Amino acid sequence: MKRILIVIQDMESGGGQKSLLSFLKCLENSGKVEQYQIDLIVAKPTGIFYAQIPSSIHLCSTPKELMWLGSPLGDRVLKNSFSIKGLCGKAKWIIGKRIRLFSSDLNEEQKLWSCWKKLIPQNKKRYDIAISYMNGFPNYYVMDKVCAQKKVLWIHNEYQKLRYNVEFDRPYYESCDRIITISQKCLESFVEVFPTLKNKISILENITIKKDILNLGNDGVAVEFEERNRVKLLSVGRLGAQKGFDLAIKSAKVLKDRGVDFIWIILGEGPDRKKLQEQIDADELNNNVKLIGIRSNPYVYIKKCDIFVQTSRFEGKSIVLDEAKIFCKPIVVTNYPTVGDSIVDGQNGLIVEMNECSIADGIQRLLENTILAESFVSELRKAEGNEKELNRYIGNMLDI
Secondary structure (H helix, E strand, O other): OEEEEEEEOOOOOOHHHHHHHHHHHHHHHHOHHHHEEEEEEEOOOOOOOHHHOOOOOEEOOOOHHHHHHHOOOOOHHHOOOOOHHHHHHHHHHHHHHHOOOOOOOOOHHHHHHHHHOOOOOOOOOEEEEEEEOOOOHHHHHHHHHOEEEEEEEEEOOOHHHHOOOHHHHHHHHHHOOEEEEOOHHHHHHHHHHOHHHOOOEEEOOOOOOHHHHHHHHOOOOOHHHOOOOOEEEEEEOOOOHHHOHHHHHHHHHHHHHOOOOEEEEEEEOOOOHHHHHHHHHHOOOOOOEEEEEOOOOOHHHHHHOOEEEEOOOOOOOOHHHHHHHHOOOOEEEEOOOOHHHOOOEOOOEEEEOOOHHHHHHHHHHHHHOHHHHHHHHHHHOOOOOOHHHHHHHHHHHHOO
16 A cells, blocks of 8 residues: 655645645545555645545644744644744744845745745655645655655646746756646746756646536525626635736726626635725725635535636636536636636637726626527536546556
8 A cells, every 4th residue: 555645735725725625535436545545734734625635535733833834923723833943933934034034036935945944844754655736835845854755746837927946946846756737838837947857747637526516506505696686797716916806806897887787706815805905995896896705615606606707817727717617607717828728719718808898898798698608608518527537646646
C-alpha cells in the first residue's frame, strides 16, 4: 500500500480546493482509495469544504508553525494552537516587512516562506509520494520539509500572471519529479519561463462529479433570488483583482442606467470587499448588487440564476464555469487568455471584451434574444461529467 501525502493551504471555496475535494470523493466512490494510505495536511484547517473531506482520507494534525504561517494574527484557528515559534515567526514577518528585510523581487508567498522556512519543523514520516496541490508555500513545504521518494507540484493558474520570482522557484521545480497544471494555456505559460522542464509538466482537467453537483442544487434555497420578477445574475469568486468584480459593478451601473431591472449576487470573500462595497455605494447600486459572502452550497444559487456572469482578468481553467455549464446556464464571460478551454463563443456561451459596456451588452443580448440563450442551454445539456479523468489523476500522481 503506497503512502501518499497531499498538502494544501486551506479548504476554502477556491478552484484548487474544489479540485482536490472532487478528486478525493471520486477516488473514494471508485473504491480505489483502498489501494493507498493517504495523509492530508491542510495548513489552515478551515473552510467550507473541510467538513466534506472523505472519511477514508487521514487528516494529519497541522504543524503549528505552518498553521501560524497561513493565518493572520487574531484568527480563531490560532487560539488553541499556541506556539512560541509561531509568535517568533509573526514578529519576524511584521518587523521584516517594516524594515524591508525581504527582497522586493519576491512575491508575498515567497517572502512568507523566506521568513518561516527555518521555523517550520521537518515532517517526520516517510512517504512514497508527496503532492503539493497548490502553488505557493505548499510547494515549498513539500520540497523542503517532506521526505518522499517522489514529489509532485501543482500550478492552478498561468504561472506568469502569478508574479513569482523565477529564480526563487527554479530549484523547486527542477528538483520535483512531476508538475501538474490544469490547461494548455497554463502549460504554455509555465514552459515559456522554464523551457527545460517541458517534459516534466502535464495537464489534468479538474474533475466535476455531475450527479453530486446537480443534487446539491436541490439542497437549499437561494433566498436573495426569491424576487421572481427581476433578472437574476450571479458571479462567484474570490473578491480580488483577478476576478474583475470592479468591472461587474461598472457593468451593473450600465444596466441600471439602461433601465434593466435586475439583482446581481456575488458569492465570495477576499481582500477587495471594502473597496467593492464602496464602489456599490458610490454608484447607488445597493438594491441591485449584493456581496453576500461565502455560501457552503453555492449550487442553489447557480441553479436559480438566469445568467451566470464571469468577469475574470485571468484564470487557469475555471471550475465554477464548468459548474454553471452543468446547470445549463446561459453564460457571459470575459475574454481572458484561457477562456477558450471552457467556452466556445456563440455555441455554449458569450465571450465579451473586458470592459463594462461589453459585459452589459452581452447580458442584454441574452435577455433580449431568448432563442440564442436557449441554444446555449440545449448545447450544454449534451455535456457529461468527467469522472473518468480519475484514472489520469492516479497515473500522473499516485502511481508515478
